[in-house]
Each structure stands twice: as C-alpha cells, then as structure tokens.
Amino acid sequence: MIYLDNGATSLHKPQAVSRAVNWAMHRCANPGRGGHSAAMLAAQKVYDCRERAAEMFDCQPEQVVFTHNCTHGLNIAMHSLIKPGSRVAITGFEHNAVTRPLYARKVETVVAGRKLFDWENTLEEFEQALKSGVSAAVFTHCSNVFGYILPVEEMASLCRSYRVPFIIDAAQSAGVLPVKLGALGADFIAMPGHKGLLGPAGTGILLCGSTPKPLIQGGTGSNSRQQDMPDELPDMLEAGTLNVPGIAGLEQGLKWLQKNGIDKVFQQERGAAELCARELKRLGYRVFSGEHQSGTVSFVDKKDCEILAQKLGNRGVAVRSGLHCAPLAHQSAGTLETGTVRLSFGHDATSKQAQEFLQILQTVK
DSSP: OEEOBTTTOOOSOOHHHHHHHHHHHHHOOOTTSOSSHHHHHHHHHHHHHHHHHHHHHTSOGGGEEEESSHHHHHHHHHHHHOOTTOEEEEETTOOHHHHHHHHHTTOEEEEEOOSTTOHHHHHHHHHHHHHTTOSEEEEESBOTTTOBBOOHHHHHHHHHHTTOOEEEEOTTTBTTBOOOHHHHTOSEEEEESSSTTOOOTTOEEEEESSOOOOSSOOOOSSOTTOSSOOSSTTGGGOOSOOOHHHHHHHHHHHHHHHHHOHHHHHHHHHHHHHHHHHHHHHTTOEEEOOSSBOSEEEEEOSSOHHHHHHHHHHTTEEOEEEOTTOHHHHHHHTOTTTOEEEEEOOTTOOHHHHHHHHHHHTTOO
C-alpha cells in the first residue's frame, strides 16, 4: 500500500512502538494503584514518557497530561479557559475538534484569516479580532486539509501583547514542526499521540501552561480521602486508568523522533508534497499549495473527489477525500461543495512514494 493518509493517523510506526505496547501489556499493571512491582513498573513507564515529552515540548514533566487524543485535550483546554456565551477568536482553518466544542458552549466566534498560505492576511485579521475584544483565542498550528502552516509564533506574541489567553491545536504539527510550550507562552497546547508523534491510537498529550479545570472526575491513585480532584498536575486531569501500553508505545515514538530529528522528517514530507503539487498542476488539477506548507497537499478532481479516492484505494493508494472534519477550512478555500482529495505524507515519505502515486493516478479512469 502507498499510504498517504498520515493526516488521519500514521500507519507505518517504528517497530519499537509496537514492541513497547506488547511489552507493557504483559508486564505493566495500573500506575499509582499498588506498591507491587508491576504497578511500580507501569508508573515508571508513564513517567519516562512524561519526561521525554517535557524535553521535546519545552515544559516540566508535571505539565504533560496524557489524554485519549487531541480532541480530548482541546475539550479540557476549552472547558478550562472559555466560558459559555463568551467571544473567541479562531482562524478560518479550524477543525471540528475546535469549532464543535465552541458551538456547544454557545460561543460567539470571530473568524480571522481566510486566505490560504497568506501570513499577512492571517496576522492582520487575527490582530483585528484581538483588538475587537475577545476573551480567548483558539487556533490551529497547521491546517489538516491544506497543510497551511500558520504563523503561530507571531499569533502567540499578539495574544500575549493583548493579554488574551490562547489554546493551540497541534494535531498536524507535533512531531513535524517545533512545538514549545515555554517559548510560545500558550495556556494550553493539545496534540494527538497517533499522528506525527508515531504513537498508538488512543493516546494524546495536553501541555498545560495555565491551571486547568478537570473535565471528568474519578480515581487518580492519590489523595483518595479527598472528594475534590487533586489540586496538582497531572493528577488533576488524569482521572481513571491510563492507557499504559499506549503511553509506552508513544514514548518510543518520541524517542524515534528525537533520534532522527523532526527537521529531517519535515523536509522529507514537504519535498514529497511539493513534487506532487507541481505534477498535479501540470496534469490540470486544481491544487492548493504555496509558501508555508507542510507535507500535506489537497487537490480537486475534475469529476468527483470521493469517486477518485475510492478508485485510488482499489489500486492500493490510501488518500482521504471529502471535508476532512473541517468544513470551515473548506468554506475558506471555496471547496465546501466539492471537498478535496488530500495527500498527507508521513515520516517515511520519499520522492519514489510520490512518483508511484502520480503514475497510478494517471491510469485511473
């Protein structure tokens, strides 16, 4: 299979990831729920991953909270920061993981920046939104549909200048682009474990730069007499049993990235995406590409995007078509009615992979 759907999940994980999952399933019990060796080993594995994530994302280990996925982390962050009925700045490229929780909280959204690959437009409109009076901002680091890398450093600086608390959705950037809690000064940064971080499904990380509010309550293995959730991180947000095998696998994904370098991963992914964008344009497709692009590129088929994706799948090419859970992004790009075909390269991206896709595409009728 030519797998070009890493925007949904990374499929070809490093072998050490699956080995770690299997190892933990057979050796680790429940962390914090006993002094026996299997429970203590689980606690150590969880802390190893917490410590490695803290090193990668420029924070303290206790600021690393394990979640089920990025959506879970974003919901905790918005529950902590955003009051129902308030006014919040977002961009025109947000995923439903951002827009649906805001809608559920009956929040008024100010959509800032609708032009793809245009930092000037994004920053100008984003600053205007902050000036207009908002209680918080939530914005993606990189569009899951078009691969547009937003100017998050500058946006974070603007938020700090206007004293607006903010949340970053790093679903498509963690493991590919630098994500630093300390340098950005974010209140929260949410990310999945199963995409660029190369971990198993069912894992995620929420980086906490501010004091959060628990989204769910339950056992933590600490302060059991107390009926309120513990006051300290990470226990405050980690109610219930952690996914220890998943976290053990995630730790190996982080280790692989530290060893191989996220800069190298980014260059490989972007190079393959640029090759595809160039050739797709030559073949007459409408292609969305430009400056500030990641290893993701979308295009519109001349007939039907869903049918083309299905035909490619029948030929062993995995792509994603439709609205990609991001109707706001498609509305911004003018593709809400058609959707797009999305190619999203992963850590194993090569020019050969891109060329094989292009060859097969030209034979699909």
